[in-house]
Amino acid sequence: MSSDYRPTEFEQRHYERWEQANYFAPSGTGAPYCIVIPPPNVTGTLHMGHAFGHAIKDALIRFHRMRGDDTLWQPGTDHAGIATQIVVERMLEAENTDRHALGREKFVERVWDWKHQSGGTIARQMRRLGDSVDWSRERFTMDPELSRVVTEVFVRLHDEGLIYRGHRLVNWDPTLHTAVSDLEVESAEESAKLWHFRYPLADRNEALVVATTRPETMLGDTAVAVHPDDSRYAHLIGETIRLPLAGRLIPIVADEHVDPEFGTGCVKITPAHDFNDYEIGQRHSLPMINIFDDDAALNENVPETYRGMDRFEARSRVVADLDALGLLEGIEDHTAMIPRCERSGAIVEPYLTDQWYVDTKPLAKAAIAAVESGDVRFVPENWSKTYFEWMHNIQDWCISRQLWWGHRIPAWYDHRGEIYVGRDEEEVRSKHAIPPDVVLAQDPDVLDTWFSSALWPFSTLGWPEETSELERFYPTNVLVTGFDIIFFWVARMIMMGLKFTGEVPFRQVYIHGLVRDHEGQKMSKSKGNTLDPLDLIEGIDLESLVAKRTEALMNPDQKPAIEKVTRAEFPDGIPAYGTDALRMTFASLATLARDVRFDLGRIDGYHRFCNKLWNASQYVFAQLGEAPDGDIELSVADRWIRAKLSECIANTTTAIESYRFDLATQSLYEFTWHEFCDWYLELTKPILTGDDVAPSLQQGAKATLAEVLGALLKLLHPIAPFVTEELWLALREKTGQSSETIMLEAYPRADDFAADAEALAEVEWLKSFIVGVRKIRGEMNLSPSRPLPVKLEGYTEEDRKQVATNGLYIERLARVESIDWLEPGEKAPGAATELLGDMRILIPLAGLIDADKEIERLGKQIAKLVTDLEKTNNKLSNERFTRNAPPEVVARERGRADELTQRRSRLEQQIEKLREIA
RNA sequence: GGGUGCUUAGCUCAGCUGGGAGAGCGUCGCGUUUACACCGCGAAGGUCGGGGGUUCGAUCCCCUCAGCACCCACCA
Numbered sequence A: 001m002s003s004d005y006r007p008t009e010f011e012q013r014h015y016e017r018w019e020q021a022n023y024f025a026p027s028g029t030g031a032p033y034c035i036v037i038p039p040p041n042v043t044g045t046l047h048m049g050h051a052f053g054h055a056i057k058d059a060l061i062r063f064h065r066m067r068g069d070d071t072l073w074q075p076g077t078d079h080a081g082i083a084t085q086i087v088v089e090r091m092l093e094a095e096n097t098d099r100h101a102l103g104r105e106k107f108v109e110r111v112w113d114w115k116h117q118s119g120g121t122i123a124r125q126m127r128r129l130g131d132s133v134d135w136s137r138e139r140f141t142m143d144p145e146l147s148r149v150v151t152e153v154f155v156r157l158h159d160e161g162l163i164y165r166g167h168r169l170v171n172w173d174p175t176l177h178t179a180v181s182d183l184e185v186e187s188a189e190e191s192a193k194l195w196h197f198r199y200p201l202a203d204r205n206e207a208l209v210v211a212t213t214r215p216e217t218m219l220g221d222t223a224v225a226v227h228p229d230d231s232r233y234a235h236l237i238g239e240t241i242r243l244p245l246a247g248r249l250i251p252i253v254a255d256e257h258v259d260p261e262f263g264t265g266c267v268k269i270t271p272a273h274d275f276n277d278y279e280i281g282q283r284h285s286l287p288m289i290n291i292f293d294d295d296a297a298l299n300e301n302v303p304e305t306y307r308g309m310d311r312f313e314a315r316s317r318v319v320a321d322l323d324a325l326g327l328l329e330g331i332e333d334h335t336a337m338i339p340r341c342e343r344s345g346a347i348v349e350p351y352l353t354d355q356w357y358v359d360t361k362p363l364a365k366a367a368i369a370a371v372e373s374g375d376v377r378f379v380p381e382n383w384s385k386t387y388f389e390w391m392h393n394i395q396d397w398c399i400s401r402q403l404w405w406g407h408r409i410p411a412w413y414d415h416r417g418e419i420y421v422g423r424d425e426e427e428v429r430s431k432h433a434i435p436p437d438v439v440l441a442q443d444p445d446v447l448d449t450w451f452s453s454a455l456w457p458f459s460t461l462g463w464p465e466e467t468s469e470l471e472r473f474y475p476t477n478v479l480v481t482g483f484d485i486i487f488f489w490v491a492r493m494i495m496m497g498l499k500f501t502g503e504v505p506f507r508q509v510y511i512h513g514l515v516r517d518h519e520g521q522k523m524s525k526s527k528g529n530t531l532d533p534l535d536l537i538e539g540i541d542l543e544s545l546v547a548k549r550t551e552a553l554m555n556p557d558q559k560p561a562i563e564k565v566t567r568a569e570f571p572d573g574i575p576a577y578g579t580d581a582l583r584m585t586f587a588s589l590a591t592l593a594r595d596v597r598f599d600l601g602r603i604d605g606y607h608r609f610c611n612k613l614w615n616a617s618q619y620v621f622a623q624l625g626e627a628p629d630g631d632i633e634l635s636v637a638d639r640w641i642r643a644k645l646s647e648c649i650a651n652t653t654t655a656i657e658s659y660r661f662d663l664a665t666q667s668l669y670e671f672t673w674h675e676f677c678d679w680y681l682e683l684t685k686p687i688l689t690g691d692d693v694a695p696s697l698q699q700g701a702k703a704t705l706a707e708v709l710g711a712l713l714k715l716l717h718p719i720a721p722f723v724t725e726e727l728w729l730a731l732r733e734k735t736g737q738s739s740e741t742i743m744l745e746a747y748p749r750a751d752d753f754a755a756d757a758e759a760l761a762e763v764e765w766l767k768s769f770i771v772g773v774r775k776i777r778g779e780m781n782l783s784p785s786r787p788l789p790v791k792l793e794g795y796t797e798e799d800r801k802q803v804a805t806n807g808l809y810i811e812r813l814a815r816v817e818s819i820d821w822l823e824p825g826e827k828a829p830g831a832a833t834e835l836l837g838d839m840r841i842l843i844p845l846a847g848l849i850d851a852d853k854e855i856e857r858l859g860k861q862i863a864k865l866v867t868d869l870e871k872t873n874n875k876l877s878n879e880r881f882t883r884n885a886p887p888e889v890v891a892r893e894r895g896r897a898d899e900l901t902q903r904r905s906r907l908e909q910q911i912e913k914l915r916e917i918a
Numbered sequence B: 001g002g003g004u005g006c007u008u009a010g011c012u013c014a015g016c017u018g019g020g021a022g023a024g025c026g027u028c029g030c031g032u033u034u035a036c037a038c039c040g041c042g043a044a045g046g047u048c049g050g051g052g053g054u055u056c057g058a059u060c061c062c063c064u065c066a067g068c069a070c071c072c073a074c075c076a
Helices: A011-020 A048-066 A081-094 A104-118 A120-129 A144-159 A215-220 A275-283 A311-324 A360-372 A383-392 A425-432 A449-453 A468-473 A483-501 A533-538 A542-550 A556-569 A579-589 A600-623 A636-657 A661-689 A695-716 A721-734 A757-779 A797-813 A851-877 A879-884 A887-917
Strands: A032-036 A070-074 A163-173 A178-180 A185-200 A207-212 A223-226 A240-242 A249-254 A266-269 A328-341 A349-358 A377-379 A411-413 A419-421 A476-482 A506-512 A514-516 A595-597 A788-793 A816-821 A831-836 A839-844
Touching: A011 A120, A011 A721, A032 A048, A032 A468, A048 A070, A048 A120, A048 A476, A048 A506, A048 A514, A048 A533, A048 A579, A048 A636, A070 A468, A081 A104, A120 A533, A120 A579, A144 A163, A144 A419, A144 A449, A144 A483, A163 A275, A163 A328, A178 A349, A185 A215, A185 A240, A185 A266, A207 A215, A207 A223, A207 A266, A215 A311, A223 A275, A266 A275, A311 A328, A360 A383, A360 A483, A377 A383, A383 A483, A419 A425, A449 A483, A476 A483, A483 A506, A533 A579, A542 A556, A579 A600, A579 A661, A579 A721, A600 A661, A600 A695, A600 A721, A636 A661, A636 A695, A636 A757, A636 A797, A661 A695, A661 A757, A661 A797, A695 A721, A757 A788, A757 A797, A757 A831, A757 A839, A797 A816, A831 A851, A831 A887, A851 A879, A851 A887, A879 A887
Parallel strands: A032 A070, A032 A476, A223 A249, A377 A506, A476 A506, A514 A595, A788 A816
Antiparallel strands: A163 A178, A163 A349, A185 A207, A185 A328, A223 A266, A240 A249, A411 A419, A788 A839, A831 A839
């Protein structure tokens, strides 16, 4: 075993061993505990957000496994329709070809190739992160079994009338040539123009002025709308306009939707290319004129000159032509919400098409009820508000995509366009008695990726078969994910789970924050501010990091700026922190907040923690030279650290059970560093290295070192799996006990270690004594190596007893060379002073300490006491306080006042004495 | 327009159902004490965003203002 903590030397080794030994599979005994992974894109890589979620999931899984639960973490990946197809299309583009040249079958083959080639990345990353998933159960959303589930669900929903075909406006991506759902469209403010056009009336010498951000769609206008109460235009309602350029006659209609305050109060209505206009069109039975083709270029429904033009080209042409006709009234700058496809970045076009829809209202009703009743609980609870908000306003879900990569829709068309839905062509034929000579063609479209994701909790467990896994692990216990996919995924899983299994898919939904960079910016490749979790684990040199961050920029001009920032932030690249440090950092960031900022300082801190634990263990190992035997007697320090450990176990367990990994980590950090290392290890030294110490006490210390360290490693294991395994195995070897792994050990329980109020009080006294001497030392700049004489004054019998029993500790930890008891009335020498209760710890000046400096030091302490005392006395002299506050609060306040007064006068006396000398 | 969060030490963040605020990093002293300089010991540093209210008492509850962030939505 290396004498330094070098995580990369052993982390992978342990993972391989665990996996080979099949420790990750369910044990088959205990209460079932299951988490399904949010399936990442099979061709993607894990980013910081994934690593965060995985750290939490694995901690939960390991915690429950150690508690004896029958634990399954179900892994797998998602085919990620659009995202994956785009990647492969870009590859083809680089080869100067495209999918149409290849043909559908070859293209899909090509995607599978890419999947096989890159699909192992995620699994490798997960292994490096220590994820204890059951790899034997790994699933992919397009596995044959899972695809069958997709078909089954589609057919059943269709048979019930919950899936239907609709002809309506959808969000169309003219570059990808597919419909996308509302959720896949991101609207953002962009600067735009607002054009004002004059539309002449057909039968009067008048005109209406309309304002629009989309001049080109005027070629598809079928009305102009005004507000019914708008007196300016009331007389024109029902009149007719001759639409410029197109020449068509269109009516002026009245509609409440129009805001008279905005623009001119007249709105051009293009029902085929705007969602609001679509509704107005419906209300007024207006014709819908589609003027675009799939590329959003103008089609044959517009005058010849515009045909074939791209929508943006057409825009400038229309503006120019209207201007030429003298119909352009003006142009204003305007910020508008521009809808873009989140995948391609293209401006989405409202477009009339036939698509498949899920009627979500009935499904949503049950899903709302499940959260209302508490069958599904959100953690933190307030995310349920977000959920309700969306569910109460849910729209039907457009599930068809005009892509090639995905689950083919199980619908067939005959030559008349009649639609048949079934599990396969054969079923369709027999169900509808379609003779073999009638040619059926399957719907070319595929399903939205999220359709199969919605089935994930039960499809991975074997549904619709009644498998033992389904029986045992469904409903799963908790879903761990980020809030960004509550609508996309969480809500839909609840709807589908309830619909098809009659039960919720998970009991709890733990929502964690979004990982941002240290400045609070969202990490994104196009911004060049990402951190790769693997780089934090393995380390990366500066040049590679710069190269990595600048390779996928949205705007290449930013390269120098990003390079500069990166070089400034990571002047030496990133050191190899190891998985454990990364996981502990994530655990510590798992607060209830929305966002977490990732700061290198924190991971550095947890790396140091691992180092500290490592070194403390080395000390323990060294002490356990030979296996302890013989009589065992526990010292007060042993009893104290055991009691402290018991408290730590209770705190940690409670924290994990309530998903407060930050508090769990904090509690473990605090105990390990500041109780175990700072005090307990030091307290064992006098015992273990002392000359006249009873062997039984030495055995007690050794046994305690081994037991406390063992328990501590187990407590830490769910969060820091590797270093704890490495140290655990070494510890077991030292103690001569065999163990194959820490991960199957029982998680410690608070009552494994005795509470001990007496030991706690005694060690607190001891610590105060030692700290008192150290304070004087520190503030007087006395070398820690210099032994000091101490005189005690104003002590009690209890103090005498404490010093008698703990003299050895005091001598060693406070570096005290002698302790003298001043008799009452005996004159104390000039000295530096600390108070311990009523007792004064005195360190005689003896040429070491400057009296004036000590006077000044005590003066500061007194000043503090005085302000505290003032506050307390103010409170006590307030009659309303003493009358209304609970008696115990008043009593405590009185006690505080007495104590402060005491301390003040003691310190004042000491100053007096020093003045006499000075 | 609707909704949800956030604002605590120089930085990143805790603070559990109201009783004089904590950690890590950073800063400043001292230090070769046999696990650890990836360390030890000590110290400094906060009007808990502003204002108001409830209460004997507010970082915590209520109102309000300001700033920041995010989500939903269809002002052309």
